[in-house]
Structure formats: structure tokens, C-alpha cells
Amino acid sequence: NAGVTQTPKFRILKIGQSMTLQCTQDMNHNYMYWYRQDPGMGLKLIYYSVGAGITDKGEVPNGYNVSRSTTEDFPLRLELAAPSQTSVYFCASSIDRGYGYTFGSGTRLTVV
Amino acid sequence: AQSVTQLDSQVPVFEEAPVELRCNYSSSVSVYLFWYVQYPNQGLQLLLKYLSGSTLVESINGFEAEFNKSQTSFHLRKPSVHISDTAEYFCAVSETSGSRLTFGEGTQLTVNP
Numbered sequence: 001n002a003g004v005t006q007t008p009k010f011r012i013l014k015i016g017q018s019m020t021l022q023c024t025q026d027m028n029h030n031y032m033y034w035y036r037q038d039p040g041m042g043l044k045l046i047y048y049s050v051g052a053g054i055t056d057k058g059e060v061p062n063g064y065n066v067s068r069s070t071t072e073d074f075p076l077r078l079e080l081a082a083p084s085q086t087s088v089y090f091c092a093s094s095i096d097r098g099y100g101y102t103f104g105s106g107t108r109l110t111v112v
Numbered sequence: 113a114q115s116v117t118q119l120d121s122q123v124p125v126f127e128e129a130p131v132e133l134r135c136n137y138s139s140s141v142s143v144y145l146f147w148y149v150q151y152p153n154q155g156l157q158l159l160l161k162y163l164s165g166s167t168l169v170e171s172i173n174g175f176e177a178e179f180n181k182s183q184t185s186f187h188l189r190k191p192s193v194h195i196s197d198t199a200e201y202f203c204a205v206s207e208t209s210g211s212r213l214t215f216g217e218g219t220q221l222t223v224n225p
Contacts, residue, residue, distance in 0.1 A: 004155075033212070035215075040121065040202075040217060041217060042116075042118075042202060042215040042216055042217040043156075043202070043215040044215075045212060048211075048212060050199045050211065056192070058212065064181075090155055090156070091154075092155075094211060096158050096211070097144070097206065097208070097209075097210065097211045098144050098159055098161075098163050098206075098208070100146055100158040101156070101158070101184075101213065102158075103155035103156045103157070104155055105154060105155045106153075106154075106155055
């Protein structure tokens with residue numbers, strides 16, 4: 001049971017480039033989330049999904065896009081990367097409310 | 113909307129000493145409360161949670177947290193810490209009607225020999 005898998009683990013982008021952070025889970029969880037973690041700031045919700053075909057914005061969605069075409073996959077798209085998007089990105093999933101999240105191991109992104 | 117405040121950004125303690133990591137939350141509706149632990153270069157792992165019932169909840173590795181509704185707190189305690197407890201700890205809250213978690217800023221627990 002792999003849980004939540006994120007790829008890549010590390011990436012360096014140049015300003016203005018685009019990329020997709022991949023997230024897949026094999027637990028048949030309906031709920032999926034993308035957070036970014038910055039030092040001393042905790043985790044901030046970027047986007048979330050309550051099921052295939054349904055996505056919604058979190059606290060800090062600007063500069064990001066998501067899609068949820070299947071239950072398993074929830075990719076995060078960065079368009080026109082900016083230095084402010086340098087962060088560690090975590091994908092998580094949960095089966096329902098109150099069950100807590102299962103987190104991936106994160107993607108460390110640097111924009112230069 | 114809910115919010116979470118972790119009152120200490122860093123807590124250094126000696127091995128075998130007791131520790132308390134403080135967490136206060138704000139919400140106008142009923143909430144679920146969680147503590148997560150993050151070891152270096154890893155994702156977050158669920159440590160314990162309060163959903164309903166007994167206000168004292170325990171984890172398998174000796175941590176406990178008590179939900180205090182009147183003080184809107186959910187402090188994490190351990191009577192005797194080990195070197196291996198060194199990690200960052202995050203308090204989180206969600207409304208009972210929703211699934212999104214709001215996290216605190218984190219508390220770095222460092223256990224020294």
C-alpha cells in the first residue's frame with residue numbers, strides 16, 4: 001500500500017517556467033488537498049477536491065491550478081513560476097471528515 | 113472561519129523531562145482537533161485527534177492531548193520525552209461540517225540529552 005505518492009521530490013524552476021506537481025493515492029479516498037509549507041508559517045491550503053470532477057480554492061490559490069479527473073490523481077499546475085512560489089508542497093488525502101489526512105512526502109520547489 | 117495559534121515556536125527540553133505544547137483555536141462552530149508530527153524531510157503524520165466523547169485523547173507513543181472547550185485549547189503533553197521525539201508538531205482544526213484542516217504555525221520540539 002503506497003499511500004500518497006508525490007513526484008518529483010525536488011525541482012528547480014526558472015522564473016516564468018511552468019510545471020506540474022504530481023500526486024496520486026491508492027486508498028480510494030474521496031478528499032484530496034494541496035498545501036504549501038513555508039518556514040514558521042505552518043501549512044496553507046492551496047486547492048482541495050471532494051471527489052473526481054470537483055475542485056475548490058483554498059487560502060492561497062493564486063498562481064496555481066488543479067484538476068481531478070480520477071479519484072486517484074490530483075495534479076497541481078504552476079503557471080509562470082515566481083520566486084514567491086519557492087516552498088515545500090504537500091499533497092494529502094482523507095477518506096472523510098474527521099479521519100485525518102494521509103500526507104505525501106512532499107516536493108521541494110525552488111524558483112530562481 | 114477557524115484559526116489555530118501555537119503559542120511556542122520552539123520548545124527545548126532535556127530527555128526524560130515532561131513537555132507541553134500549547135495550542136489554542138478559534139471557531140464559531142463545532143470542531144475536530146488534530147495533532148500532527150513532522151520529522152525532518154518527511155511529510156506530516158497524524159499523532160492523535162479529538163472528534164467527540166472523552167476530552168482526553170492518547171497516542172500510541174505516550175502523547176496525550178486534552179480538549180478544553182471553555183478555554184478553546186488542545187494542548188499536547190508527554191510525561192517523559194525521548195531523543196526520538198525531536199520533531200515539529202502541528203496543531204490543526206476543522207469544522208465538523210467540513211473536511212479542510214487549518215494548521216497552526218508549528219512548534220519545534222528539541223529533546224537534548
